[in-house]
Amino acid sequence: MMESREVPRPKVPSLDQTDINWDKLDKTKLYVVGAGIFSGVTVALYPVSVIKTRMQVASKDAAQKNAFAAFKNILRADGIPGLYRGFATVITGAIPARIIFLTSLETTKAALLQLVRPLNLSEPAQAAIANGLAGMSASICSQSVFVPIDVVSQKLMVQGYSGHAKYNGGLDVARKILQSEGVRGLYRGFGLSIMTYTPSSAVWWASYGSSQRIIWRLLGHDQNSDGVPSQWKIVGVQATGGVIAGAIASCITTPIDTIKTRLQVMDNEKKQTARQVVRRLIAEDGWKERLCAKTEAI
Template structure:
């Protein structure tokens, strides 16, 4: 990781670290809108169904978070895969035999001209297999980890922040701390489970069609195995864990903060007399 960072700085400067940045930003806005909207709607439905079925609170939380993450991520791939393909082509375009693109729009047009929609959606199936489970695992692990932490704090009455009353209406700094810790744990679990799929997907997406035929996922896996062995499937796991954990932590704390700001006053008044979020099967986020 550090060697790659140094080589990029040496040969391409700081701007080399941000290849494809504009394309990613433009695609992220609609993608996140689809993701978060689908996530909340699905989570609410699944939680109600599982609670009515008598599923234990912790299990219900894990299922609702996991299923919601899986569904939201799957739908989001329709927006994010073309962005991924274009941005990744921009990142590796200085390699030998690679087409040179002036910018993201030029890359989009060239890929569409040569390969059509199939070119823009190359790796779509792999993306679903990668990010669907990744999102499901992340949200499921996050929800379960957060509940474990809150339950530990609820029973640790020796600390002033962990009294029963404090946990039912916890200080903001404690909520953010628990969210951050849960996000780090969820990122680690997600990275271990899905890094091999992400490595194969990324390699497959950056390949250009050759005269000998179109690249395939099976051929990509065989090449990776031949060149690097099993270790190759976990290449970049540390950056992926860091990225997943940091993104998840920043996203969830920011999103929940905005949700609290937009909450109606009458809802806040009602929540003052409501039971603990732990007892009601709701998360703090």
């Protein structure tokens, strides 16, 4: 009687087992759980966005020269609700926008990883190219939803402050924009948003993917390693990669984000070009102070 022999399974490199690609994802969990996590993170970080926006539109003589001063001013004037102006608008629109972003990101990344493998590049280079181009593609696809949300929510964040108009919620903002400027008004700053978030997304995801590969190599793991890293080690490497990516991306995109915010919160009567906004910012406090120092609130 012949003994049955098990066919050996193909060896899967340890680092490949740490990657989460489109074909491995549970789509239901990605969208449902992802939306829940995103909403929770938004609740926690939304006040930072409000403070940052207030600082970006502050006039030269305003008291809000730093994040703490802006925080105290908002609490004094509006209490805790003031830190969440425009929150409902952001949550309502950002979830579908996030779904568009994630779908585009993961499908594009999976396709690009297959395309770059025959190029015989190093693992960090492959990860940087695939993740960077995927991040760029995802950002472009999602901006059609993100920009109108940005315009409406930012007007709510600064309403009644420094001469800005007051509104009765997000729908009132959208209605008045459509009446005065048409659909084009909801996409004010669209070009700058593409210039801000597309490079930012590309840089973030490229840095995130490549930095993880570099960290794994420093820890003694590469594609020839047999042992699969522990879950805690995987989480630690991913978190470190995220911090590195965030630091690199914010340094590159903060100046453009400041200009974009100024454009988006302007009333139609005070509308200026991007060049005029830059000149005004430099004239008020100088390039470094007005465009770069806003990273205090990030």
